[in-house]
Every structure is written in structure tokens, then in C-alpha cells.
């Protein structure tokens with residue numbers, strides 16, 4: 011069974027309820043129906059029947075719960091919840107009432123209130139607008155101060171470098187220029203996602219253009235020092251995790267190069283979780299693997315939220331939405 015089908019089958023066993031915030035989008039409406047038809051999760055779709063019929067006239071929404079913030083009796087309750095959560099940050103009651111009708115905020119408030127188990131949005135909203143309600147309302151899980159993201163990179167069949175069938179790349183989409191402390195959090199969270207979502211026993215490589223001191227950019231941005239510090243911090247926080255660096259990508263993945271450049275490392279040459287030094291490296295890296303390497307990029311998968319909340323790419327297909335729902339269900343307690 012493919013990894014994606016395994017993820018869907020595992021999600022189906024949990025029968026979690028996931029809110030899809032964008033009932034105005036055909037791909038989302040199509041995916042909502044498919045998720046319910048295939049028994050992957052229960053779905054609450056934010057929108058209304060008239061709109062769903064207009065954008066996706068042929069889709070049968072039997073079994074999907076539709077909820078419209080404009081008419082729902084829950085909106086007033088959620089506005090109060092939002093006001094209580096954000097009044098310390100200067101939000102007024104009027105602002106809260108208005109924002110509670112925004113579909114992404116409404117979805118995040120449903121999640122906060124415990125009315126659903128997970129949130130998926132972003133097919134027609136930017137990453138920033140999709141994640142901000144989560145960052146403001148759901149906040150981080152105990153034990154971490156950082157929300158980050160990773161991609162599960164599913165390998166083409168029989169890929170010579172990928173014996174687990176998938177790699178995890180983090181953070182290619184959310185934290186723009188992480189500090190050493192933040193990089194260590196990204197590493198630990200990405201290892202957790204690798205094990206929960208991809209079923210991989212994580213071996214984490216902290217990537218750089220330098221391997222074990224071979225390069226130095228202290229005159230410029232000093233990322234080598236940053237990655238070295240992140241390695242030390244992550245080892246301190248998660249002593250049982252197989253994690254090492256700093257490594258160039260070849261030292262992280264090719265045993266022969268690892269033997270030359272990082273002899274004695276238990277991660278070099280065998281890594282399956284790759285942590286990039288910033289969003290430039292990560293975003294470019296995952297797209298190269300996808301476009302030139304033939305890997306399928308699933309994500310970005312958000313990690314570190316107190317409750318599962320995920321962002322879709324605006325170029326997503328209905329199938330991508332289904333996959334993200336399944337992943338979100340797996341992340342739910």
C-alpha cells in the first residue's frame with residue numbers, strides 16, 4: 011500500500027472531525043464529499059448549500075455538515091471566545107464579532123472550542139492568512155514555543171536513496187529565518203512528524219553548506235555557527251533522538267561521502283529527516299526534489315500547534331485536500 015493510502019487508512023480508524031474552511035472553493039467541496047464517501051474523517055464544511063451547489067453542482071454532500079458563520083447560532087459564542095482570548099492584545103468586542111464571521115477565524119474558533127478535532131484551510135487564502143488565526147487562537151503545544159512546518163516527501167518507487175519510501179524536509183514554508191533555538195525546535199518537531207505521519211524512525215540531519223566545520227561564513231550571516239548551536243541545543247533537549255550536523259546534503263545522505271566527511275556520525279549517510287537553515291534553502295530544496303527528483307511533496311504539515319491545523323497550497327488539487335485532511339486527522343489526539 012502506498013504511504014498516502016496508509017495515512018488515509020490510519021485516519022479512517024480514528025474517525026476525527028475536521029473543519030474545511032473554504033466552502034466557496036470547488037476543490038474543497040469536492041474533497042469534503044470524497045473524505046466522507048471514503049470514510050477517512052467526518053467533515054464540517056464552512057459555507058452554505060446554495061454556494062456549494064453553485065461551485066460544485068455535481069458533488070453530493072450527503073454526510074457533510076455545512077455551517078455558515080453568517081447564520082450560525084455559534085457565531086456569537088465564538089465571538090465571545092475570541093474576545094476573551096485576544097482582549098489582552100487590544101481586540102475590542104466589535105472587532106471580535108466581525109472577525110468571528112471570517113471563515114478562517116470561525117474554523118480556528120471551532121477547533122479551540124473543541125467542536126472539531128482539526129482545521130484545514132488555504133486553498134484560496136495565503137499561508138499567512140491561513141495560519142494567523144491558528145497562531146493567535148490555538149497557540150503552541152505544551153513543551154514548544156514554536157509552530158513550524160515540514161513536507162513529507164514521498165519517493166518515486168524504488169528510489170535508490172530512500173529506503174523508507176519518504177523523507178521529511180523542514181521548515182520550508184513557515185519560519186523565515188529561524189534562530190538556533192528555533193532550528194532546534196524545528197528539528198525535534200520534524201522528527202515527531204516523521205514518526206507520527208510517515209511512520210519513519212527519524213534520523214535528523216541539520217543541513218548547511220559546511221560539514222563538521224569544513225565551511226565558514228562568519229564574515230557574512232554566520233549560519234554555520236547557527237546550525238552548530240542548533241545541533242547542540244537539540245541534543246540537549248532530545249538526547250535520545252538520532253540527530254547530528256552540521257552536514258552538507260551529500261554527507262547527510264550518501265554513506266561513502268559521510269565516511270569521508272563525517273566519520274563516526276551515526277546519522278551521516280543515513281539521514282531521513284532534513285532540517286534546512288532557513289526558508290530560502292528549504293523552499294528551494296523541496297521544490298528541486300519535487301520537480302527534478304520526482305518526489306511528491308505532501309504539506310506543508312504544520313507542527314507545534316496545541317491542536318492540529320494545516321495549510322493548503324493555493325495550487326492544490328482536491329486530492330491534495332483529501333491527503334491534508336487525513337494527515338490532520340492523524341495529528342489529532
Ligand SMILES: CC(C)(COP(=O)(O)OP(=O)(O)OC[C@H]1O[C@@H](n2cnc3c(N)ncnc32)[C@H](O)[C@@H]1OP(=O)(O)O)[C@@H](O)C(=O)NCCC(=O)NCCS
Pocket residue numbers: 099137138139141142145146150155156157158182183184185186293
Ligand atoms: C506565519 C506568519 C504569517 C506569521 O506572521 P507574523 O507576522 O509573525 O504573525 P503575527 O505577528 O500576526 O503573529 C501572530 C501571533 O502568532 C505568534 N507567532 C508568529 N509566528 C509564530 C511561530 N512560528 N510559532 C509560534 N507563534 C508564532 C506571534 O507571536 C503572535 O502572537 P500574539 O499575537 O499572541 O502575540 C509568517 O511567519 C509568515 O508569513 N511566514 C511565511 C509564510 C509564507 O509566505 N510561506 C510561503 C511558502 S509556502
